[in-house]
Amino acid sequence: MNDNLHLYKARFESELTNFFSQTGPKYLYDPIKYFMLSGGKRLRPSIVLFLGDFLKNNPNDMMNAALGVEFLHCFSLVHDDIMDEDDLRHNQETIHKKWDNASAVLSGDGLGALGPIYISKIEKNTLEILRKYNRVILEICEGQAYDMQFENQNIDSDDYILMSSKKTGVLFQLCFEIPVINNGENSELLELFSLIGLNLGIIFQIQDDVLEVDNLESDIGKSIFSDIKRNKKTILTSLAFEHLGENWLDFQNNISQHNHSLKRTMLIQYLKDNKVDVLAREKVDFYKHKVFDNVKKLPKIFQEPINDTISLIIRRKK
Amino acid sequence: MNDNLHLYKARFESELTNFFSQTGPKYLYDPIKYFMLSGGKRLRPSIVLFLGDFLKNNPNDMMNAALGVEFLHCFSLVHDDIMDEDDLRHNQETIHKKWDNASAVLSGDGLGALGPIYISKIEKNTLEILRKYNRVILEICEGQAYDMQFENQNIDSDDYILMSSKKTGVLFQLCFEIPVINNGENSELLELFSLIGLNLGIIFQIQDDVLEVDNLESDIGKSIFSDIKRNKKTILTSLAFEHLGENWLDFQNNISQHNHSLKRTMLIQYLKDNKVDVLAREKVDFYKHKVFDNVKKLPKIFQEPINDTISLIIRRKK
Numbered sequence: 001m002n003d004n005l006h007l008y009k010a011r012f013e014s015e016l017t018n019f020f021s022q023t024g025p026k027y028l029y030d031p032i033k034y035f036m037l038s039g040g041k042r043l044r045p046s047i048v049l050f051l052g053d054f055l056k057n058n059p060n061d062m063m064n065a066a067l068g069v070e071f072l073h074c075f076s077l078v079h080d081d082i083m084d085e086d087d088l089r090h091n092q093e094t095i096h097k098k099w100d101n102a103s104a105v106l107s108g109d110g111l112g113a114l115g116p117i118y119i120s121k122i123e124k125n126t127l128e129i130l131r132k133y134n135r136v137i138l139e140i141c142e143g144q145a146y147d148m149q150f151e152n153q154n155i156d157s158d159d160y161i162l163m164s165s166k167k168t169g170v171l172f173q174l175c176f177e178i179p180v181i182n183n184g185e186n187s188e189l190l191e192l193f194s195l196i197g198l199n200l201g202i203i204f205q206i207q208d209d210v211l212e213v214d215n216l217e218s219d220i221g222k223s224i225f226s227d228i229k230r231n232k233k234t235i236l237t238s239l240a241f242e243h244l245g246e247n248w249l250d251f252q253n254n255i256s257q258h259n260h261s262l263k264r265t266m267l268i269q270y271l272k273d274n275k276v277d278v279l280a281r282e283k284v285d286f287y288k289h290k291v292f293d294n295v296k297k298l299p300k301i302f303q304e305p306i307n308d309t310i311s312l313i314i315r316r317k318k
Numbered sequence: 319m320n321d322n323l324h325l326y327k328a329r330f331e332s333e334l335t336n337f338f339s340q341t342g343p344k345y346l347y348d349p350i351k352y353f354m355l356s357g358g359k360r361l362r363p364s365i366v367l368f369l370g371d372f373l374k375n376n377p378n379d380m381m382n383a384a385l386g387v388e389f390l391h392c393f394s395l396v397h398d399d400i401m402d403e404d405d406l407r408h409n410q411e412t413i414h415k416k417w418d419n420a421s422a423v424l425s426g427d428g429l430g431a432l433g434p435i436y437i438s439k440i441e442k443n444t445l446e447i448l449r450k451y452n453r454v455i456l457e458i459c460e461g462q463a464y465d466m467q468f469e470n471q472n473i474d475s476d477d478y479i480l481m482s483s484k485k486t487g488v489l490f491q492l493c494f495e496i497p498v499i500n501n502g503e504n505s506e507l508l509e510l511f512s513l514i515g516l517n518l519g520i521i522f523q524i525q526d527d528v529l530e531v532d533n534l535e536s537d538i539g540k541s542i543f544s545d546i547k548r549n550k551k552t553i554l555t556s557l558a559f560e561h562l563g564e565n566w567l568d569f570q571n572n573i574s575q576h577n578h579s580l581k582r583t584m585l586i587q588y589l590k591d592n593k594v595d596v597l598a599r600e601k602v603d604f605y606k607h608k609v610f611d612n613v614k615k616l617p618k619i620f621q622e623p624i625n626d627t628i629s630l631i632i633r634r635k636k
Contacts, residue, residue, distance in 0.1 A: 025464050
C-alpha cells in the first residue's frame with residue numbers, strides 16, 4: 001500500500017509538469033511554479049487518485065479532481081504563510097520571503113483560481129462536486145480565521161476541533177467524497193466516506209502536536225516553535241486549558257518572559273508532567289475509533305485497502 | 319434608465335443585508351461586512367439584474383449571479399489595495415489599514431470564496447455559468463499581475479488593453495454573458511452580449527485616465543496620484559510611450575526628481591502639449607464604436623434599452 005500511495009504521488013507529479021508550460025504574466029506564474037515544484041507530500045491528490053482507481057472512475061476526471069484539491073491546498077498554504085509570517089515551507093523560502101507580500105497574495109489567489117478550473121473540467125457529476133468544493137473553500141478560510149482569532153484567547157478542545165475540522169478536516173473529507181460522487185455511488189457509501197475523510201483530517205491536524213512532545217530530544221520542531229512565538233493553539237494547549245485551568249494560566253504567565261526555545265522546553269516538560277500528552281493521545285484514539293468504526297461499515301471488498309491506506313497516513317512519523 | 323439602474327442597485331443592496339446575518343469567526347466576517355457595507359457603485363450586479371429582468375429570467379437566479387459577480391469584484395479590490403498599498407477605498411480606510419495585512423488577505427479570500435457559492439446557487443444552466451466564472455477569476459489575477467509587472471517597464475497601448483481586458487473587461491463581459499446563458503438564449507445573442515460587455519469594460523477602465531486630464535483644475539485625483547507614485551501604466555502613459563518614444567523617456571527622466579504632486583502637474587501638461595489626451599479619446603471612441611456596432615446587431619427590441627444603459631455607464635463623470 002505504501003508503494004501504491006507513492007505511485008499515485010508520482011503519477012500526480014508527472015501530470016503537474018504539464019502545468020509548467022502555462023504561459024501568461026511571469027509576475028503571477030513564476031511564484032506559482034516555484035511553489036508547486038517545491039514538493040510536499042501530495043497526500044490529498046494521492047487519496048483522490050487511489051480512491052478513484054479503486055472505484056474504477058474515469059482517470060481524467062480523477063486527475064482533474066486531484067489537481068483541484070492540491071491547488072486549493074497550496075493556495076491556503078501560501079496565504080497562511082503570509083499571515084503567520086513563516087519564512088520556510090518545504091525547506092525553501094516562502095513566496096513572500098523570496099519575492100514580497102504582493103507577489104504572495106497574488107500567486108496565492110492564482111493557485112486558488114486554478115483549483116476550480118480543474119474541478120470544472122471533471123465531466124461526470126461535475127455540478128455536485130463543484131458545489132461541495134466551493135463550500136470547502138469558504139470553510140478553509142473560516143478555519144484559518146479561527147486559527148488567527150485564537151492567538152489571542154484560550155480555547156478548549158471543542159474549539160480546537162472546530163478549527164481543525166475547518167482548516168484540515170473538510171478538505172480531507174472532500175478528497176474522500178469526490179471519487180464517490182463522481183462514481184455516482186449510493187448515498188450510504190458517500191456518508192461513510194465523508195465521515196472517514198473528515199475524522200482522518202482531524203487526526204492528521206492534531207497528530208503533529210502530539211509527535212512534537214515525543215520528539216523532545218530531536219532537533220527543534222519548526223511548527224511548535226513558530227506556534228509558541230505566535231501563541232498558536234494546539235491540541236495540547238487546548239487540553240491543558242480545559243483540564244488544568246488556573247494552573248495552566250499561571251504556568252503561561254511564569255514562562256512568558258523566557259525566550260522561545262526555553263519556553264518550548266518548559267512547555268513540553270509541563271505537558272508531560274501533567275499528562276496532557278496522554279490526554280492528547282486519547283483524543284487521537286477517539287478519532288481513530290470513529291474512522292475505523294466507519295471503515296468496518298463499508299462493503300467487505302473496500303475494507304482492507306481503505307484500512308491499509310488510512311493506517312499508512314495515520315502512522316506517518318513526520 | 320438612470321432611475322432603473324439605481325433601482326437595481328437598491329434591490330441588490332437590500333438583498334445584501336441578508337448576508338450580514340452570517341455567523342462564523344469575527345476575524346473573517348467583521349472586515350467582510352465592513353467592506354461590503356462601504357458602498358460602491360454596484361455597477362456589475364446592477365447590469366446583471368437589469369439584463370436578467372429584461373430577458374425575463376428567474377429573479378432568484380439573477381440575484382445569486384449579482385451577488386457572485388460583486389463578491390468577486392470586492393475580493394479583487396481588497397487584495398489589489400494590499401498590493402498597491404492604498405489606504406482609502408470608498409472614502410474609508412482599506413481593510414489592511416484599519417486591521418492589518420493578515421486580515422485583509424483572509425477577508426479577501428473569504429469574499430473570493432463567497433462568490434462561487436452564490437454562483438453555485440443558480441439553478442438554470444449553472445455549470446456553463448460556473449465554468450465561465452472560474453476562468454474569469456484567473457484572468458482577473460492575470461490582469462492584476464500585468465498591472466504589477468508593468469510598474470517596472472514601459473508598455474504600449476496593446477499591452478495596456480491586454481491588462482485592462484483582464485483586470486476589468488472579462489468581468490463586465492461575464493455580467494453580460496450570465497443572463498443570456500441562464501436564459502438559454504441562442505449563441506449568436508451570447509456572442510454579441512459578450513463583445514459588448516468586454517469592450518464596455520475596457521472603456522470603463524481607460525475612461526478614468528482620460529477624465530483625470532480634463533479635471534486638472536479639480537482637487538488632486540486620487541487614482542492618478544497613486545498611479546504616479548507606483549509608476550502605474552495608464553492609457554495615457556502607454557500612448558505616450560508608443561507615439562513619442564525617446565521624447566517620452568527623456569521627459570520621464572526629467573521629472574523623476576520632483577515630488578508626486580509636481581510630477582502630476584507636469585505630466586498632465588506634457589500629455590496635453592503632445593495631444594496624448596486626444597489620442598486617448600480616440601481610443602475610447604474606437605471601443606465605443608465596437609460596442610455600439612454590436613448593439614445595432616441585436617434584435618430590434620433589445621437595442622434601445624441596452625443602448626441607454628450602456629450610454630449611462632459610459633457617460634459617468636466619476
